[in-house]
Amino acid sequence: MFSKYKKPSATAPAAAQPSKVTELAKVATPEAAAKVARKASPAAAAQVVPMDKERKRKDRIGDLKLELHRVLLDSLNLAALENASETELRQEIQAITSEFLEEKAIILNREDRQILNKELYDEVTGLGPLETLLQDDSVNDILVNGPQQIFVERAGKLQLTDITFKDERHLLRIIDKIVSAVGRRVDESNPYVDARLKDGSRFNAMVPPVAVDGSLVSIRKFKKDKLGIDDLVDFGAFTEEMAAYLQAAVATRLNVIVSGGTGSGKTTTLNALSSFIDNDERILTIEDTAELQLQQTHVGRMESRPPNVEGKGEVSPRDCLKNALRMRPDRIIVGETRGEEVIDMLQAMNTGHDGSMTTIHANSARDGVSRLENMIAMAGIEMPLKAVRSQISSAVNLIVQASRLQDGSRRMTSITEITGMEGDVISMQEILRYQRVGLTPDNKIIGHFTATGVRSHYAERFRMWGYDLPAAIYEPVAAQ
Ligand SMILES: Nc1ncnc2c1ncn2[C@@H]1O[C@H](COP(=O)(O)OP(=O)(O)OP(=O)(O)O)[C@@H](O)[C@H]1O
Ligand SMILES: [Mg+2]
Numbered sequence: 001m002f003s004k005y006k007k008p009s010a011t012a013p014a015a016a017q018p019s020k021v022t023e024l025a026k027v028a029t030p031e032a033a034a035k036v037a038r039k040a041s042p043a044a045a046a047q048v049v050p051m052d053k054e055r056k057r058k059d060r061i062g063d064l065k066l067e068l069h070r071v072l073l074d075s076l077n078l079a080a081l082e083n084a085s086e087t088e089l090r091q092e093i094q095a096i097t098s099e100f101l102e103e104k105a106i107i108l109n110r111e112d113r114q115i116l117n118k119e120l121y122d123e124v125t126g127l128g129p130l131e132t133l134l135q136d137d138s139v140n141d142i143l144v145n146g147p148q149q150i151f152v153e154r155a156g157k158l159q160l161t162d163i164t165f166k167d168e169r170h171l172l173r174i175i176d177k178i179v180s181a182v183g184r185r186v187d188e189s190n191p192y193v194d195a196r197l198k199d200g201s202r203f204n205a206m207v208p209p210v211a212v213d214g215s216l217v218s219i220r221k222f223k224k225d226k227l228g229i230d231d232l233v234d235f236g237a238f239t240e241e242m243a244a245y246l247q248a249a250v251a252t253r254l255n256v257i258v259s260g261g262t263g264s265g266k267t268t269t270l271n272a273l274s275s276f277i278d279n280d281e282r283i284l285t286i287e288d289t290a291e292l293q294l295q296q297t298h299v300g301r302m303e304s305r306p307p308n309v310e311g312k313g314e315v316s317p318r319d320c321l322k323n324a325l326r327m328r329p330d331r332i333i334v335g336e337t338r339g340e341e342v343i344d345m346l347q348a349m350n351t352g353h354d355g356s357m358t359t360i361h362a363n364s365a366r367d368g369v370s371r372l373e374n375m376i377a378m379a380g381i382e383m384p385l386k387a388v389r390s391q392i393s394s395a396v397n398l399i400v401q402a403s404r405l406q407d408g409s410r411r412m413t414s415i416t417e418i419t420g421m422e423g424d425v426i427s428m429q430e431i432l433r434y435q436r437v438g439l440t441p442d443n444k445i446i447g448h449f450t451a452t453g454v455r456s457h458y459a460e461r462f463r464m465w466g467y468d469l470p471a472a473i474y475e476p477v478a479a480q
Pocket of ligand 1: 140141220221223227232235237260261262263264265266267268269410411
């Protein structure tokens with residue numbers, strides 16, 4: 001019936017032998033299951049009856065799916081499957097499911113049948129239970145804490161989903177499918193791994209025993225349409241005045257660092273800022289996982305690479321950066337500076353690649369500078385602190401702070417200029433910031449953006465380049 005994708009010498013599928021799972025699956029409805037259990041032992045019935053109906057239905061579909069998945073893998077010709085269209089494959093799966101259910105005399109209602117077919121399709125072609133979440137555009141992050149708990153982040157808020165894996169083995173199989181596709185391996189001796197999914201999403205997994213209660217997976221979904229400056233202004237991440245200031249800063253080639261905590265919107269901000277770069281500039285980007293989507297024509301993208309299983313083949317961000325300097329860039333954008341590449345980044349910023357940008361993990365501009373100092377110290381550079389600071393202060397012009405506030409909103413909470421050195425200390429001035437005033441009863445933050453009243457150190461530079469910002473930008477705004 002579905003010969004096209006069936007293996008030429010298809011033997012009787014594994015499901016032909018009755019198994020425990022199939023026997024279980026034969027019990028058509030939860031009520032029937034309860035009846036069977038009641039007959040078997042009253043104690044068991046007491047356990048079954050109060051069980052959540054929905055949960056049982058899901059378990060049953062889960063069991064069927066597992067069984068059918070095995071049948072599918074046995075009977076489908078995987079090579080032919082690669083060229084099959086989606087419709088063909090869905091039809092094929094539907095046909096196999098029908099035959100299987102008929103053979104086993106299992107009655108499923110239309111809705112359950114549809115769920116089963118969709119889940120099977122996701123298992124065969126994609127990432128099983130994760131597939132629905134990956135396709136859901138409202139989901140930003142997917143966080144798996146063992147097989148039974150999947151959280152997602154929607155609109156800045158973490159929510160527990162009702163999607164689960166069948167068990168740890170199922171979860172491990174999906175993890176394995178992802179990492180083996182990129183030529184990596186994850187197991188007890190190699191318990192964590194970074195990878196990029198086919199759609200560009202960033203993926204990290206850690207497996208037991210390091211992950212104590214089951215594998216941990218974090219996925220940062222790739223947004224096809226990255227939030228642009230206008231979107232961020234619309235979302236209240238910053239104001240139009242701030243956007244005008246940032247445009248002047250980026251266009252006049254200030255060196256910018258975006259600082260922020262995990263998931264605070266650093267990469268998004270960096271990407272949006274890059275839209276202010278002129279189209280005729282040659283930009284090189286260096287990232288661990290390529291997330292940036294630059295709109296310019298002249299862009300060279302690099303992705304660093306961790307060592308392989310034998311500990312070989314590493315290409316560090318620093319290697320990329322050193323090489324980038326030989327590739328005649330006008331600007332260099334480093335996705336995140338977190339290690340020894342800081343030295344080359346600062347050097348690049350100091351030596352003719354002004355207008356370069358990166359992000360760092362820090363909670364304020366001042367904290368960001370300390371992070372840079374620490375990274376330099378960790379890189380084994382023996383330089384007096386004053387010299388380190390002077391290097392930083394002449395390299396970095398601007399620190400933009402991205403924050404994820406407690407109500408889930410993401411905002412640019414500060415724009416701070418580095419103006420030079422005063423004695424041993426780096427001098428900075430905050431130009432614009434987000435002023436918090438309180439909290440609504442439903443825990444939404446009340447606040448507004450305001451200038452601090454300090455005029456930009458670079459105002460003259462902006463003017464010379466044709467970005468004559470109105471003085472009003474620097475005037476503080478009173479709380480409404
Ligand atoms: N202002 C915003 N409003 C709404 N969503 C946002 C905003 N900024 C970023 N996001 C979303 O938040 C998520 C995290 O953003 P992003 O990847 O930029 O953070 P990050 O600080 O770079 O994270 P990480 O530390 O993991 O690298 C993304 O899905 C992004 O689309
Ligand atoms: Mg990031």
